[in-house]
Amino acid sequence: MNQALMETIRTRLTHQSAPAIPVGVSNRHVHLSQQDIEALFGPGYVLTPFKPLKQPNQFAAQECVNVVGPKGTLTKVRVLGPARAVSQLEISRADCFALGIRAPVRESGDLAASGDALLAGPAGYVSLKEQVICAWRHIHMSCADARRLNVVNGQKVSVRAATERPLVFDDVVVRVSDGFTLEFHIDTDEANAAGLKNNDLVSIIAG
C-alpha cells in the first residue's frame, strides 16, 4: 500500500461519508451556578437571555464577566445559560497563555484537577478551583443523526475540514442525545488552525 493510494482512499472516504456536519466555533465562555451568578451580579439575580444557541434551551446571556489570571485578564467573557449545578470556564490554549494559567483539554463536566481562575463581576468575585478547561472537540447529534452517520454515543471519530487550511481532527467525541442539534464544536484555536468558521461544513472520515 503506497502513500498515493492511501490518499486516494482518504479522499474516497470523505466523499462516502456525507452528510456534512455544520461547525459551531466556541469562543471563551463560562457556565455559572446560581450561587455564583448571585455572587457576581447580586442577590436574587437571574441571567437575561441575549440569544439562543443551537443546542436546545441553551442561550448566550446578556451578562459577561472578567476572568483574571496571574499574568493577564480577559474582559467581557460571555456567560452561557441556563444556570448549571457547577460553574465551569471554557477557554482556548491561547487564553491560557494570556491569563498565565494551565487548563487541561477535557470533556465538559470532567473537572478533576482542571484549572483555576478568578471571575470578576459587578457585584463581586468568584474563585474557580478545578473549574477551568479547554473543551475537547466534539459533535452533538440526535439519535437519528447517529444512525445515519453510523456512530454511537461516546465514540471517537476523525473529522475532515476541507478548507484552505485542510486538516483532520482525530479523537473527536460523539455526543448523542435526542435533544441535540447536529453540530461540530471546536474552539477558536482549532477554528483558526483549520480556517473554519460558524456553519462551515465538515465530514466524519473514520470512526
Added chain:
Amino acid sequence: MNQALMETIRTRLTHQSAPAIPVGVSNRHVHLSQQDIEALFGPGYVLTPFKPLKQPNQFAAQECVNVVGPKGTLTKVRVLGPARAVSQLEISRADCFALGIRAPVRESGDLAASGDALLAGPAGYVSLKEQVICAWRHIHMSCADARRLNVVNGQKVSVRAATERPLVFDDVVVRVSDGFTLEFHIDTDEANAAGLKNNDLVSIIAG
C-alpha cells in the same frame, strides 16, 4: 476498504515514516527591509541579534514594533533578521481578528493581494501594503532529509501530530535546501489546536 482498515493503514504509515520532525512554533513576527528598519528605528540603524533561529543565518532581533490595525494594536511584535528585500508581517488568524484586518494563508514571499497594516517604531511609522500574511505551514529540510523522507521540494504532504489533541495537517509544503535544518513550522493557532510546542515531534504520514 473499510474505515477501520484505513485507520490501520494510517497508523502503519505513521510508524513507517520515521524520522520524526521537530516542531517550530512561529509567533507573530515581521521581516523588514533596510529602508523600513531605518524608517522605524532611525537613519543608518542596524538590527541587533537577540538569539539565533534554527534556520541558518536567521535571528530574532532585539527590536520589536507595534502593529496597528483598524480594530486593535499588537504590541512588542518581534523583528526577525537579517534585513530582507521586502518587508513582510506574519501573523495568526487570531491576530487578524484582534487587528481587524484580513490576511491570506500564503507561502512566504507570495504577497500579491495580501493584507495591509501599520507598523509603529520609536522613530516612525511604516505602512505595509499587500505585505501581511498568515504563513502556510511548511517543513524546512536539507537535501539529505528529503531523500530520507522520500519527498521533494514543493511537494505537499500530510503531517500527523500524535498529541493530547491529535490531528493531521494536510497540504504541508516541503521546502528543501541544503542550508535548512529539519523543522515543521506552524503558527500559534495551529500549535494550540494540536497541543504542540517547540521541539515536539511530528511525522509525515502521506505525500
